Amino acid sequence: MRTPADSRAAARRLIAALPRPLPHDEARRADAVQTALLASGLLDSSDLGNSPAVQAAARDGFTSLTHLLDKDAPGHGAGQLLLLLLAEREAFNPHPAPDEDQLRARDAATALLHLALWHTDDLMHLLGGALQVHAEEAHHHHRTKTA
Structure with a gap:
């Protein structure tokens, strides 16, 4: 299981x-995102174009x-990510206004x-799966940190 620090680095x-x-261009954008996933270590070069592997990399x-x-904002990252994605989709500005790092995270998402x-x-299943993994990793990390 990855640690939250490993995930933040990725x-x-x-x-x-x-x-x-x-x-x-959608195809060029998809290629750019796959290249970024490769650079982050979330996707292996042998998995390019493999839908289950790309799904897993996107989830990660x-x-x-x-x-x-x-x-x-410990414990609030999942809600923050959803708020940022929803605000972009529905074209509203959340309050408080996101900072530059939050905007970059939103753009990556x-x-x-x-x-x-x-x-x-x-997509909802994929995003829900990511948030579930986040909760499990955060819980595990908190439990081992306080033990």
Whole structure:
């Protein structure tokens, strides 16, 4: 089981590897996100184009971004990620306004959503799975830290 620190490091690598701005062409955007997943260590080069592997990498990317958001607001990273994604989709500004790091996490999560559309018909299941993994990893880490 990965630690939250490992996940935060993977999230930082993912964010750093994503081009800004992302290409507008869907195929080029998907390639850019897969390249960032490779750079982050969340996807293996032998798994490119393999839908189950890309789904798992996207799920792990969401989990990692949630751990990253948890760093500043322990226990609230999952809610923060969902709020940021919903705010972008529905074009509203959450309060308090997200900082630059939160916006980068949101942009990375949005990029993962776009890639996941190529590999799954059930984005909610994928995102829910990521949040469940996050909760399990955070709980396990907290339990071993306090033991």
